[in-house]
Amino acid sequence: MVMFWVSLLAISVLLYLLLDGFDLGVGMLLGTTNSEDNRRAMLNAIGPVWDGNETWLVVTGVILWGAFSVVYATLLSAFYIPVILMLLGLILRGVSFEFRNQHLGTRWIWDSCFILGSLAASFMQGVMVGAIVQGLRFTDGQYSGGVFGWFSDFSILCGAGLCLGYALLGACWLVRKCESEVREVARRQIPILAVAVLAFLIVVFIHALNDNLPIMYRWIDRPYLFVFPAIGVVAAVVLASSILHHNDYWPFYMVSLMFVAAFGTLALSFWPYMIPFEITIDAAAAPPSTLSFMFWGEGLWVFPLMLLYTAIGYRVFRGKLGSMHGHY
Amino acid sequence: MDLTALLLSRIQFAFTITFHIIFPAFTIGLAAWLTTLEALHLRTGRPVYRTLFEFWLKIFGVAFGMGVVSGVVMGFQFGTNWSVLSKMSGPIQGPLLSFETFWAFTLEAGFFGVLIFGRNRVAPWFYLFSTAMVALGTALSAFWIMVNNTWMQVPLGYVVQNGRFVPVDWTKIIFNSAVWSRFPHMILAAFLAGAFCVAATGAWYLLREKHRAEGRVMLRMGLFLAAVLVPVQLVFGHFVGDYVHEYQPAKFAAIEGRWHDEQPAGEVVIALPDPATETNKYEIKIPVLGSIIGSMSLTSKEVGLTDFPPQDRPPVLIPFATFRIMVGCGLIMLALAWLGSYLSVKDRLERNRFLLWSIFLSFPLPYIAIITGWWTAEVGRQPWTVYGVLRTADSMTPFLTAPAALISLILFCAVYVFIFSFGTYYIYRLLRGGPPNRPMPVVHQEPVAAPGYIAAGE
Numbered sequence: 150m151v152m153f154w155v156s157l158l159a160i161s162v163l164l165y166l167l168l169d170g171f172d173l174g175v176g177m178l179l180g181t182t183n184s185e186d187n188r189r190a191m192l193n194a195i196g197p198v199w200d201g202n203e204t205w206l207v208v209t210g211v212i213l214w215g216a217f218s219v220v221y222a223t224l225l226s227a228f229y230i231p232v233i234l235m236l237l238g239l240i241l242r243g244v245s246f247e248f249r250n251q252h253l254g255t256r257w258i259w260d261s262c263f264i265l266g267s268l269a270a271s272f273m274q275g276v277m278v279g280a281i282v283q284g285l286r287f288t289d290g291q292y293s294g295g296v297f298g299w300f301s302d303f304s305i306l307c308g309a310g311l312c313l314g315y316a317l318l319g320a321c322w323l324v325r326k327c328e329s330e331v332r333e334v335a336r337r338q339i340p341i342l343a344v345a346v347l348a349f350l351i352v353v354f355i356h357a358l359n360d361n362l363p364i365m366y367r368w369i370d371r372p373y374l375f376v377f378p379a380i381g382v383v384a385a386v387v388l389a390s391s392i393l394h395h396n397d398y399w400p401f402y403m404v405s406l407m408f409v410a411a412f413g414t415l416a417l418s419f420w421p422y423m424i425p426f427e428i429t430i431d432a433a434a435a436p437p438s439t440l441s442f443m444f445w446g447e448g449l450w451v452f453p454l455m456l457l458y459t460a461i462g463y464r465v466f467r468g469k470l471g472s473m474h475g476h477y
Numbered sequence: 478m479d480l481t482a483l484l485l486s487r488i489q490f491a492f493t494i495t496f497h498i499i500f501p502a503f504t505i506g507l508a509a510w511l512t513t514l515e516a517l518h519l520r521t522g523r524p525v526y527r528t529l530f531e532f533w534l535k536i537f538g539v540a541f542g543m544g545v546v547s548g549v550v551m552g553f554q555f556g557t558n559w560s561v562l563s564k565m566s567g568p569i570q571g572p573l574l575s576f577e578t579f580w581a582f583t584l585e586a587g588f589f590g591v592l593i594f595g596r597n598r599v600a601p602w603f604y605l606f607s608t609a610m611v612a613l614g615t616a617l618s619a620f621w622i623m624v625n626n627t628w629m630q631v632p633l634g635y636v637v638q639n640g641r642f643v644p645v646d647w648t649k650i651i652f653n654s655a656v657w658s659r660f661p662h663m664i665l666a667a668f669l670a671g672a673f674c675v676a677a678t679g680a681w682y683l684l685r686e687k688h689r690a691e692g693r694v695m696l697r698m699g700l701f702l703a704a705v706l707v708p709v710q711l712v713f714g715h716f717v718g719d720y721v722h723e724y725q726p727a728k729f730a731a732i733e734g735r736w737h738d739e740q741p742a743g744e745v746v747i748a749l750p751d752p753a754t755e756t757n758k759y760e761i762k763i764p765v766l767g768s769i770i771g772s773m774s775l776t777s778k779e780v781g782l783t784d785f786p787p788q789d790r791p792p793v794l795i796p797f798a799t800f801r802i803m804v805g806c807g808l809i810m811l812a813l814a815w816l817g818s819y820l821s822v823k824d825r826l827e828r829n830r831f832l833l834w835s836i837f838l839s840f841p842l843p844y845i846a847i848i849t850g851w852w853t854a855e856v857g858r859q860p861w862t863v864y865g866v867l868r869t870a871d872s873m874t875p876f877l878t879a880p881a882a883l884i885s886l887i888l889f890c891a892v893y894v895f896i897f898s899f900g901t902y903y904i905y906r907l908l909r910g911g912p913p914n915r916p917m918p919v920v921h922q923e924p925v926a927a928p929g930y931i932a933a934g935e
Contacts, residue, residue, distance in 0.1 A: 200542075200545065203549070208578055208579070211574050211577075211579075214552075214575070217567075218566075218567020221563060221564075222556055222567065223564075225555075225556025225557045225560065226557055226558075226560035226874040226877070229558075229885070230885070233557060233888065236550050239546065240547065240550070241896070243545070243546035244899075247903075248899055251539075251903040252903065292876075293876075435567065435568045435571070438647075439569070439643070442647055455579065462590070
């Protein structure tokens with residue numbers, strides 16, 4: 150039962166990273182153009198799916214609270230400021246979607262909110278991941294880092310890195326979904342962003358070596374972990390070649406694969422810890438009466454339905470937008 | 478009073494949830510109204526129902542979006558500000574909230590897309606079915622939230638193990654009398670909010686002599702529904718009072734403004750409770766009525782606040798006042814709904830401009846009632862988060878500092894006021910514009926619109 154909920158949690162986190170990742174990325178890239186036509190095309194590319202994507206964040210949150218409440222309580226309170234800034238960013242960008250069409254005169258307000266909200270949410274997510282990788286301070290099993298325990302040059306670096314990563318994913322999505330100018334612009338952005346992400350990964354790696362982060366020892370213990378970076382490298386090569394061959398379809402999947410590889414690397418490096426290296430999965434798991442209630446009431450049948458809905462949603466809006474272009 | 482992290486966290490939770498409840502309260506009622514309109518349209522074929530449906534669907538979209546984004550915050554605030562509570566009660570509250578997310582997601586997200594895009598793509602009966610499923614989704618959401626909150630009010634079906642509340646009997650947690658009086662109370666409140674908004678909009682159009690056909694339908698349907706529901710709501714309100722009387726005597730005494738035991742007890746109609754002297758100033762009191770309301774008896778003894786040690790008493794003034802405001806709103810709504818319905822049946826309502834103005838201006842009443850009702854319930858639960866078991870002061874994130882809590886509170890206020898002003902303004906513009914004079918060119922001809930991303934009102 151515990152493993153069942155760990156799997157659902159992992160699926161939800163991964164889906165969130167990939168799905169909201171690209172639409173947050175598109176949100177940030179919106180700042181690189183001033184043309185209303187381009188902005189419209191970019192928003193149309195994520196319009197039908199963005200709120201479904203964001204739902205996976207809520208799903209992650211409630212699975213964490215129900216099935217692993219210690220982790221939920223510890224992480225959210227330790228990340229008080231980043232979580233609240235992330236939520237405010239998501240709120241601003243969520244309402245902007247609707248509000249920008251209500252009135253032409255106020256459109257610029259909502260476009261700014263959309264860009265800044267996307268940036269804030271992405272940055273804060275990266276900061277939190279960075280802080281977890283670096284390790285939170287614990288005393289006697291209780292978090293003891295205080296309100297600013299997450300703040301370090303490493304976590305800030307990771308915040309910037311995730312913004313780049315999401316932007317790369319967003320650019321690939323635009324190449325896949327859009328035509329004409331938006332596609333051309335995004336296609337030119339991909340190599341720049343990809344190089345920036347690569348540079349970021351190198352800096353992070355050096356930083357981790359330098360700081361002697363505990364995660365590095367796991368790599369020596371568990372050589373099979375190198376499979377994931379290898380997958381990442383292969384994906385990067387295919388990405389480069391598909392860009393050179395003007396292929397619109399593959400870049401998005403290759404960058405997604407790189408995200409999966411990064412996620413897999415972190416998850417398996419920390420296994421069996423949920424908060425490295427303090428709280429294990431078993432220590433965090435809710436009592437059996439809770440887990441089985443959740444299993445029969447939702448995990449067994451509602452979760453697959455949600456996956457199915459997500460798949461159907463993407464299928465309905467598959468392909469290039471140009472062929473079914475609507476207007477607002 | 479010092480601005481401690483505890484007080485600031487409480488204000489922040491109260492502020493964000495007060496803001497949030499406005500939108501679900503609106504959309505639960507509106508979804509049911511949309512279902513009714515679609516069913517009527519299918520049955521009668523009258524175009525006015527279709528026009529109204531398309532019109533209110535737009536407003537539903539804006540309100541739904543605001544409800545979703547402000548709701549995301551709630552799911553995380555338990556962890557950020559109330560980490561001890563969320564750690565201890567996670568095994569019970571976590572699953573209840575996750576049911577809300579999972580079930581609502583499947584129903585709302587899935588079928589809302591059909592409402593926006595599907596008019597021409599699915600059979601009419603399926604379109605109606607989708608509307609009903611969205612309505613069911615909003616109601617189910619409310620159900621799980623009410624179960625969750627009720628467990629904090631009346632904790633049942635658990636044991637404490639290793640500092641956690643471990644569920645032992647889910648049936649007690651979900652199927653208890655408190656849930657089944659509070660959930661209908663909330664749903665009825667949401668329906669009334671929808672009914673009054675619809676009726677007020679109708680009255681507004683009639684006053685401005687615009688959209689007369691649609692305005693008349695809105696006014697009549699809203700008033701008739703309210704005329705039936707307000708009395709039912711009063712009955713369920715009484716049931717809610719019964720659970721408070723049974724499980725939360727200190728809250729009950731605070732609401733009643735009763736400081737000392739009385740037998741038989743009087744009912745304080747209005748007063749200014751004074752905690753310093755443990756008495757009421759400027760009190761107007763009806764003898765014996767307190768016993769009747771509390772225990773359906775002419776002679777029962779009703780407990781007063783002084784039976785409880787001071788550290789276990791809720792603040793008195795807020796629940797005392799908010800309860801009376803709620804009931805007052807309910808009584809005004811009853812009068813408007815009955816009088817309006819009576820005149821409407823007699824076909825005299827449209828000439829009575831005073832009553833039309835009153836109905837138009839009544840749209841905030843259900844919201845005031847909902848918000849003050851929640852304040853009564855939540856402030857009255859103090860000083861506990863889980864009633865009688867876990868104190869609010871012990872529930873908070875232990876290391877949260879006052880400056881951090883202050884900054885987050887200010888940010889929430891700023892952002893919410895900002896988006897709330899614009900959201901209200903946009904809904905106002907949509908309402909003022911009114912439905913088009915012929916059935917709308919339908920939204921779903923634009924295949925790439927987001928759910929809720931409904932054609933601009935420009």
